[in-house]
Amino acid sequence: MTAPAPLRVAVLSFAHTHALSYVHALRMMPGVELIAADPDGAAAPDQAPRGAELAAELDVDYVDSYDDAFAWGPDAVVIAAENSRHRALVERAAGAGVHVLCEKPLATTVEDAVAMREACERAGVVLMVAYPVRFAPAFRDALAQLRSGRLGRVLGVTGINNGKLPQDRAWFTDPELAGGGALVDHVVHCADLLDELLGERAETVRAVSNRFLHAERDLAVETGGLVTVRYPSGVVATIDCSWSWPMSSATWGGLTLQIVAERGTITVSPFAKGVAGHDARGETWAPVGADLDALLLAEFVAAVREGRAPQPDGAVGVRTVEIVTAALASAAQDGAVVPLP
Amino acid sequence: MSDALPHQGTGRAGTDPSAGARASAGTGASAGPFAGTSAGTDPSRAEGLRVGLVGAGGISRVHADAWRALGATGFVTSVQGAEAIASEYGFAAVPDVDALLDLVDVVDIVTPSSTHADLALRAIAKGRHVVCEKPLAATAAEAARVARAAAAAGVRLFPAHVVRYFGEYKAIKDAIDAGRIGTVAVQRFSRAGSAPRTPWFFSESAGGGVVRDLMIHDIDQAVWFAGPVASVYAVQNPPTVDDRVPAPVTAHVVLTHRSGVISHLHASWVAEGMPFRTSVEVSGSEGRVRHDSAEENVLRTDAVLSEGSTDYLPPMSPQESPYYAEIADFVAALRTGGELRVSPADGIEAVAIAEAAYASIAAGAPVALPAPGEPLIAPATAVSPAAVTPATVSAVSAAEAEEAAR
Numbered sequence: 001m002t003a004p005a006p007l008r009v010a011v012l013s014f015a016h017t018h019a020l021s022y023v024h025a026l027r028m029m030p031g032v033e034l035i036a037a038d039p040d041g042a043a044a045p046d047q048a049p050r051g052a053e054l055a056a057e058l059d060v061d062y063v064d065s066y067d068d069a070f071a072w073g074p075d076a077v078v079i080a081a082e083n084s085r086h087r088a089l090v091e092r093a094a095g096a097g098v099h100v101l102c103e104k105p106l107a108t109t110v111e112d113a114v115a116m117r118e119a120c121e122r123a124g125v126v127l128m129v130a131y132p133v134r135f136a137p138a139f140r141d142a143l144a145q146l147r148s149g150r151l152g153r154v155l156g157v158t159g160i161n162n163g164k165l166p167q168d169r170a171w172f173t174d175p176e177l178a179g180g181g182a183l184v185d186h187v188v189h190c191a192d193l194l195d196e197l198l199g200e201r202a203e204t205v206r207a208v209s210n211r212f213l214h215a216e217r218d219l220a221v222e223t224g225g226l227v228t229v230r231y232p233s234g235v236v237a238t239i240d241c242s243w244s245w246p247m248s249s250a251t252w253g254g255l256t257l258q259i260v261a262e263r264g265t266i267t268v269s270p271f272a273k274g275v276a277g278h279d280a281r282g283e284t285w286a287p288v289g290a291d292l293d294a295l296l297l298a299e300f301v302a303a304v305r306e307g308r309a310p311q312p313d314g315a316v317g318v319r320t321v322e323i324v325t326a327a328l329a330s331a332a333q334d335g336a337v338v339p340l341p
Numbered sequence: 342m343s344d345a346l347p348h349q350g351t352g353r354a355g356t357d358p359s360a361g362a363r364a365s366a367g368t369g370a371s372a373g374p375f376a377g378t379s380a381g382t383d384p385s386r387a388e389g390l391r392v393g394l395v396g397a398g399g400i401s402r403v404h405a406d407a408w409r410a411l412g413a414t415g416f417v418t419s420v421q422g423a424e425a426i427a428s429e430y431g432f433a434a435v436p437d438v439d440a441l442l443d444l445v446d447v448v449d450i451v452t453p454s455s456t457h458a459d460l461a462l463r464a465i466a467k468g469r470h471v472v473c474e475k476p477l478a479a480t481a482a483e484a485a486r487v488a489r490a491a492a493a494a495g496v497r498l499f500p501a502h503v504v505r506y507f508g509e510y511k512a513i514k515d516a517i518d519a520g521r522i523g524t525v526a527v528q529r530f531s532r533a534g535s536a537p538r539t540p541w542f543f544s545e546s547a548g549g550g551v552v553r554d555l556m557i558h559d560i561d562q563a564v565w566f567a568g569p570v571a572s573v574y575a576v577q578n579p580p581t582v583d584d585r586v587p588a589p590v591t592a593h594v595v596l597t598h599r600s601g602v603i604s605h606l607h608a609s610w611v612a613e614g615m616p617f618r619t620s621v622e623v624s625g626s627e628g629r630v631r632h633d634s635a636e637e638n639v640l641r642t643d644a645v646l647s648e649g650s651t652d653y654l655p656p657m658s659p660q661e662s663p664y665y666a667e668i669a670d671f672v673a674a675l676r677t678g679g680e681l682r683v684s685p686a687d688g689i690e691a692v693a694i695a696e697a698a699y700a701s702i703a704a705g706a707p708v709a710l711p712a713p714g715e716p717l718i719a720p721a722t723a724v725s726p727a728a729v730t731p732a733t734v735s736a737v738s739a740a741e742a743e744e745a746a747r
Contacts, residue, residue, distance in 0.1 A: 155578050156591035158531065158607050162624070206574055206707070208595060208603045212526035212626055224527040224624070226595050226605050228576060236576040238593045238605050242527045244624030258531065260591045263612045265533060267635075335574060335597065335707045 007301060010074040011036040012066060012081060012089050014054050015044070016103045017168055018130065018293065019080035023058045025294040026078070029301060035061045037069040040081070046170040066092070074098055076126070076304050078297075082177040083184065084108045090116040094123035101128045101300045105188045105324055106317035108179025113321040117314035127314035128300050131192040132292035133255055134312060135299070136270035142259065143197060145266060152262025154198065159190030159239040163253020164246070165214050165223065173219045181221025183209060183327050186241035189255055191320040192312055194229070194237055197259070201319055204230045205326035206337045213243055227327045250276075250285035384676045385669035387413035393445035393469075395438060395460055396452035397422030398539075400474055404449055404501075405430040406657050407668040416444050419452075442467045447675070450474060453541045454548030458483040461498070465490045470497040472671055476557050476695065477688035479548040484692045488685035499671045499681055500688025502561040506663035506670070509632040510562055513623055516630050517566055523627030525567050528604040530559035534617035536588040536610035543586040545699065550581065551592050553695045556608035559621075560594070560698075561683075561691045566623060567602040569690070574707040575698035594698050599712070 009032055011023055019036075026034050036058070041050025048054075055062035063069050069077070070092065076099040079089045086102055093100045100120060106129050107113040120127035133139060146154060166185065171177040178184055191202075206229075209222035224242040231237070245253045256269040273289040303310035326338040390413045394401055397419035405426055408415050415432030417423045418441045427434035435441045438460065442448065448464035449472040450457055458478035461471050471491065477500040478484035491498035504510050517525055532555055536542075542549040552560075552575065564570060577592040591609040598604065622631035659665045667682075674681045693710065701708040 152589075152612075155589060156593060156607070156609065158529075158593070158605070160529070204705075206595075208574075208597050210526060210601050210603055212524045212601065213624065215524065215626055224603060226527065226603050228574060228593060228595055230576060234578045234580070236578045236591065236593050238595065238607070240527065240529055240605060242624060244527055244629055246628050248628075258607070260533060260589075260607075260609045260611065262589045264615065265609070265611060265618075335572065335595075337574075337706050 006031050006033045007076065007305060008033045008035075008072065008074045009076050009078060009301075010034075010069040010072060011060070011078045012069060013085070014038040014041055014050050014080065015082045015085075015169060015171060016080040017166070018103060019078070020054075020058060021291075021293040022078050022080065022101075022130075022297060023060050025291065025297040026301075027058075027060065028294070029297070032301065035063055035069060035072055035074075037063045037066055039065050040085075044170065046168065048168050070096055070098070076101065076300070078300075079103060082171045082174075083179050084112075084177050087112040087116050090127070091119045094119040094125055094127075097123055097125060099126040099300075099304045101126075101130060101297070102317070103130045104192075104317075105179070105184060105321050106314065107321055108184070108325075110318065110322055110325055113314075113318045117318055120314055126300070126303055126310060127317070128303065128310045129192075129312050129314065129317035129320075130296060131189060131312045131316070131320075132296040133189050133270055134193055134196050135290070135292050135295035136268075137290055138268050138270045138273070139193060139257075142257070142266045142268040146197065146259065146261060151264045151266065154235055154259060154261050156235060156260045157194060157197070157237040158258040159194065159237060160256040160258075161186040161189050161253070162240060162242055162244045164249055165217075165243045167247075173217075173221050175220050178221065180324070180328050181209075181219065181225075182223050182241045182243045183207060183225045183227065183331065184324055186243070187225070187227055187239050187324050187327055188320045190237075190239040190241075190257065191229075191323045192316060193257055194231075195316050195319055196312070197257075198231055198233065198235055200231050200233060202229045202323050202326075202340055203232050204337050204339050205323055205330055206335060207327035207330040208335045209331040222331065225327070225331065227323070227330075229323060248282065250283040251287065385411065385673040387411035387668075387672045390414065390447060390672065390675075391416065391445040392447045392449055393418065393435070393441040394426065394432070394449045394451060395419070395441065396450065396474075397426045398451065401426055401451040402429070403664045404451055404472075404474075404668065405432065407662065407665040408449070410657065410659055410665060411669060411672055413447075413672075416441055438463065442469060445469060447472060447671075453539075454554065455479050455541065455546075457548070458487050461487045462490055465494050465496055465498070468494060468496060470499075470675060472499045472501055472668070473688070474501050475503075475561070475688070476500075476548070476553055476692045477685070478692060479553075481689055481693035481696050484685075484689040488689055491685060497671070497675055497681070498685045498688075499667075499674075500683050500685065500691075501667055502558065502683045502687065502691065503663050503667050504558045504562055505565060505682050506666040508661065508663070510621065513621060513630050513632065514565060517623065517625070521628060522623065522625030522630055525600075525602050525623060525625045527624045528563055528567060528602065529606075529620075529622045530562060530604070531607045531618070531620045532556065532559055533591075533607070533609040533611055533615070533619075535613050535615040536590075538613070543588060544584055545581055545586060546584050550586050550699070551577070551590050551608050551610050552594065552698045553692075555610065556592060556594060556606055556698075557691050557695050559606045559608065560596075560694045561687060562621065563596055563598075563604040563606060564687070564690055564694070567598045567600060567604060569599045570596045570694055570697075570710055571599045571712070572597045572707045572709045573694055573697040573701050575701040577702050580702070592698075592702075594701075596694070597707075
């Protein structure tokens with residue numbers, strides 16, 4: 001039996017900290033050749049290690065520019081740039097016939113997201129969006145329970161994606177580069193899970209936000225938000241996207257869906273599996289369970305190898321960006337209800 | 342009133358107190374509270390206090406248990422079930438409300454919500470102090486009328502928002518007031534359990550509905566923690582059609598407080614028999630506090646039980662029962678003239694927000710509540726479901742509520 005042909009994957013940018021776990025997961029995969037490029041790292045205003053220094057820490061081959069990365073002839077790229085810089089890289093990859101896994105959110109505007117999906121469709125390359133939570137075994141279990149029908153119809157969902165302020169990277173709170181604050185960073189994961197759970201596009205979005213959390217940092221973006229989404233089937237959902245875990249928390253945060261169906265409720269918290277304790281500095285948390293980023297990367301690599309379309313795809317990437325941009329518009333209009341066109 | 346208790350499901354019927362139960366009335370002339378007793382060291386003891394329960398549903402028993410534990414002399418009237426309450430708790434059953442009013446110092450209204458205001462006004466007209474199960478009335482205007490009447494008559498009016506007496510919620514309130522979580526930013530509340538059985542819960546015009554009956558507990562908490570509300574956005578699935586509230590049903594409400602705090606409230610009546618669960622989380626600039634009833638570990642029984650052994654009733658703990666605590670707070674306030682943890686204005690505000698939530702559901706848009714001191718604003722009827730601007734609803738202004746409460 002022969003080993004599969006090596007798959008060449010380039011990680012483009014270390015702007016999003018998820019790039020670190022993607023590199024780690026890809027390094028573990030047999031038959032994957034890996035390089036990374038992080039040309040904008042040196043210009044980042046924060047102190048986090050970037051570029052060649054971080055690549056050396058992660059033990060991954062490094063090239064200085066995106067030109068060099070594409071010249072290397074990758075089969076696929078993993079894009080972890082700042083949100084508003086996704087489009088240029090995705091379009092470049094599509095133009096080069098290279099498959100794409102793009103960090104969430106796909107883009108900061110619906111126009112960008114649609115253009116990216118169309119570019120990949122035209123080029124016949126995979127466009128997958130990095131929504132790892134839907135790969136969580138607990139979420140798959142919840143889906144299977146609901147799809148079996150034993151709990152009846154879903155009536156409503158509360159999605160909670162709270163966490164610490166992502167302060168390691170300054171661009172997360174830059175309105176231009178991120179597209180917004182907590183409404184952008186923490187609505188999309190729940191929106192993706194709702195998309196998978198309900199199988200329908202949102203009808204209206206309504207959001208309110210404030211900036212009381214981390215107010216002393218005088219950030220230019222919202223740090224707390226509540227987004228209410230209505231679906232054509234009647235399902236109502238609210239997402240709490242606030243960066244509301246104090247910086248002293250033992251872990252980054254978490255995600256919980258509370259699903260109310262006719263005959264029962266399901267509460268699913270994929271990141272709640274672990275061991276809690278205390279050390280000399282306070283509470284500790286050691287997560288346990290499936291590596292969701294590894295599952296996400298495994299699906300991407302398998303889809304590229306097998307020439308099939310993976311999920312979550314560019315279409316759900318667009319639908320979730322629609323919800324985020326409608327939420328931003330609603331919050332900017334004092335909580336007006338925004339219908340999706 | 343037999344509504345869903347904040348900590349458990351419900352099944353027992355609320356009863357209409359307007360007709361008399363066949364029962365022997367207690368006798369004795371009415372005198373001031375605590376007649377014939379010397380005030381002991383504990384001001385919440387109720388020996389000598391004559392209390393009349395109106396209504397004999399599920400919540401009636403919980404109140405009766407607390408009154409009995411505090412040493413009050415109890416009377417009860419109801420269309421049905423009064424005798425059972427009387428014999429279980431050592432009360433005297435009374436044929437009708439008028440007879441009850443002649444016998445007691447305090448009237449405890451535990452009837453279906455639509456009857457609260459009328460019964461409260463009758464009790465106040467007779468100079469009786471009133472404990473009223475939530476909601477204080479079906480509408481904010483009625484609630485304000487009751488509060489004004491109580492103020493004019495110089496009697497105490499206690500909207501029994503019992504969740505303020507649940508230890509965990511009080512601890513969260515204390516943490517906020519002490520500044521332990523800094524500036525409050527975002528709050529979340531959830532409350533879900535078995536759908537009730539009694540028909541009036543499913544008629545919004547009769548004071549029912551999942552927001553007005555169940556979520557109102559958390560509406561009161563949200564205001565207690567974060568202050569007055571500027572706007573309300575509410576959604577419900579499935580919708581109420583022709584005044585018929587569906588079951589199962591779920592509702593979400595997002596409040597924007599005048600302080601800028603935002604609150605999410607979820608309430609659901611799921612299938613009958615569904616275990617009850619509540620949760621709360623409040624996040625502020627310096628920290629967060631939370632409680633989830635599903636994570637309570639104080640007592641857990643893992644056992645293999647024989648059939649027929651399911652009729653165990655847990656003993657009421659005066660130290661931990663929030664129902665005992667609310668009645669004890671009322672008795673102490675009556676005795677000392679001190680403040681209660683829930684004021685009439687609080688009762689009015691909770692009803693006003695619930696009303697605004699229903700207006701929001703009907704309009705498909707957020708609804709603004711009048712600011713303190715602002716006059717009443719035109720109702721939201723002109724707002725189309727697709728409206729993209731916040732609507733305004735007619736409600737009793739906070740100023741009026743405040744005034745009425747004094």
